[in-house]
Amino acid sequence: MSPPEARPARPRFAPLPEWVGPTTRLVHGARRVDRNAGSVVFPIYQTSTYHYPAEHSEVADPRDVYLYSRMANPTVEGPEELLRSLEGGETARLFATGMGAISATLLSLVRPGDEVVALASLYGGTLDLLTETLPRFGVVVRLASDAEARAPERLFTERTRLALLESPTNPTLRVYDIARWARAADSVGALLAVDNTFATPINQSPLALGADLALHSATKYLGGHADLLAGAVVGADRVLRRVDPRFSLGAPLDPFAAFLLHRSLKTLALRVARHNENGRRVAAALARHPAVARVDYPGSASADDEAVAARQMRGRGGVLALTLRGGEAAVDPFLHRLRLVHVASSLGGVESLASVPSLTSHRHLTPAELAERGIAPGLVRISLGIEEPDDLIRDLTEALDAHS
Ligand SMILES: *Cc1c(COP(=O)(O)O)cnc(C)c1O
Numbered sequence: 468m469s470p471p472e473a474r475p476a477r478p479r480f481a482p483l484p485e486w487v488g489p490t491t492r493l494v495h496g497a498r499r500v501d502r503n504a505g506s507v508v509f510p511i512y513q514t515s516t517y518h519y520p521a522e523h524s525e526v527a528d529p530r531d532v533y534l535y536s537r538m539a540n541p542t543v544e545g546p547e548e549l550l551r552s553l554e555g556g557e558t559a560r561l562f563a564t565g566m567g568a569i570s571a572t573l574l575s576l577v578r579p580g581d582e583v584v585a586l587a588s589l590y591g592g593t594l595d596l597l598t599e600t601l602p603r604f605g606v607v608v609r610l611a612s613d614a615e616a617r618a619p620e621r622l623f624t625e626r627t628r629l630a631l632l633e634s635p636t637n638p639t640l641r642v643y644d645i646a647r648w649a650r651a652a653d654s655v656g657a658l659l660a661v662d663n664t665f666a667t668p669i670n671q672s673p674l675a676l677g678a679d680l681a682l683h684s685a686t687k688y689l690g691g692h693a694d695l696l697a698g699a700v701v702g703a704d705r706v707l708r709r710v711d712p713r714f715s716l717g718a719p720l721d722p723f724a725a726f727l728l729h730r731s732l733k734t735l736a737l738r739v740a741r742h743n744e745n746g747r748r749v750a751a752a753l754a755r756h757p758a759v760a761r762v763d764y765p766g767s768a769s770a771d772d773e774a775v776a777a778r779q780m781r782g783r784g785g786v787l788a789l790t791l792r793g794g795e796a797a798v799d800p801f802l803h804r805l806r807l808v809h810v811a812s813s814l815g816g817v818e819s820l821a822s823v824p825s826l827t828s829h830r831h832l833t834p835a836e837l838a839e840r841g842i843a844p845g846l847v848r849i850s851l852g853i854e855e856p857d858d859l860i861r862d863l864t865e866a867l868d869a870h871s
Pocket residue numbers: 564565566567590592593633637662664665683684685686687696697698
C-alpha cells in the first residue's frame with residue numbers, strides 16, 4: 468500500500484482532445500471516466516454520504532473514494548473540472564457562494580502578522596472581510612487607491628503574503644495591469660489572487676497573466692440565469708491544497724446548484740460573446756445621448772486603461788456605468804421609465820438589470836468616499852443581458868429621453 472503522496476489520485480475525468488476550443492469544451496462539459504452509467508447529461512448525486520468499502524483495508528488511498536459531500540461530491544466535481552480547464556489551472560474548488568470561496572481562500576492563506584495588499588475598490592463583501600474580519604486575527608491589510616494600484620511595486624513589502632485584485636472593478640469598470648501586479652507580488656514571494664467575476668474566463672485569463680489564483684462569484688456570469696449562488700477558486704495544486712481542503716469552514720456547493728451551474732456553463736461562451744456585443748453597441752449609443760454625462764466600460768477611463776484592457780482582455784463584457792447629467796434627482800424617474808431592463812442588484816444574467824450603487828452596494832460610503840471611487844451621485848450600473856441590442860438601446864433611450 469503506497470502512501471497517498473507517492474502517486475497522484477486516480478483521475479475521475481476523461482480529458483477532451485487538447486485541440487478543442489473553449490466553446491466546444493463548455494458545450495461538452497466535464498466527462499467522468501466511469502461515464503455516469505451512460506447518461507449524456509451529468510447526473511445529480513443528491514447525497515450527503517457514500518457507501519464505504521466493507522473491507523477498509525481495500526482503500527489504498529482515501530482520495531479514491533467519496534466519503535462525505537462536504538469534502539467531495541461527483542456532481543460538484545463536474546463544473547469544477549470544467550472551470551479548472553477553462554481558467555488553465557491545476558485545481559478548482561466550488562463553494563456555496565462567491566463570498567464562501569473568497570473567505571475560505573483568505574482565511575486559509577494568511578496568519579497573524581501577515582500583510583495583505585488589496586484594491587480599495589474591491590467588491591463590498593470582500594472589503595468587509597478584509598477590513599473587519601482579518602484584522603481581528605492580527606492580519607494587516609493595506610488598501611490601494613486607484614492611483615496606487617497603477618504602480619503596485621510600491622505597495623508590497625517583505626511581509627506581504629497575499630494580494631487581492633479585481634479587474635474590471637465594480638461599478639466604475641476600471642482595469643488594472645494583472646501581469647504587473649503578478650510581478651510585484653512575485654518579487655516579495657507573495658501570492659496574487661484576482662477576482663475574475665466581471666471578465667469571466669472567456670474574456671480574461673488571470674492565471675496566464677501570472678496570477679496564482681482566479682476567484683469567481685459564479686452567481687454572476689458563470690451561472691448566468693440569476694437562479695443560483697456559487698463561488699469558485701482556481702489555481703495551482705500547491706496553493707489550493709492549503710485552501711480549506713476538508714471544507715471545515717463549511718461552505719461547499721450544493722449538488723443541485725452544481726447541476727444548474729454545469730448546465731449554464733454549456734452556453735457561457737455564446738452568452739459572453741453576446742454580452743460583449745451588447746456592451747459595445749449600447750455604450751456607443753448611450754454616449755451620444757444628451758441626458759448622459761458619461762458612460763464607463765472597461766478601457767473607457769483613460770488611454771492607460773484602454774492599453775491595459777486591450778492587452779489583457781479578449782472582450783469587454785456587458786456591464787456599463789451610466790452617469791446621468793441630472794444627477795441623483797434624475798435616477799428614479801429614469802429607472803421608473805424602463806420597460807425591459809429590471810431594476811435589481813446583481814449582474815451577469817441573461818436579462819438586463821439596472822442598479823444604483825450609491826443607494827445599494829455602496830450606500831455605507833460617505834459622499835467623499837464615493838467621489839474618491841469615481842461614483843457620481845447620478846451613476847446607474849447596467850448589466851446588459853443577451854436581449855437584442857436594438858431593444859435594449861430603445862428601452863434605455865426612451866427612459867433617458869424624458870430628461871433631455
Ligand atoms: C457578487 C460578487 C462577489 C460575491 O459573490 P456572491 O456569490 O454574491 O457571494 C464577489 N466578487 C464580485 C466581483 C462580485 O460581483
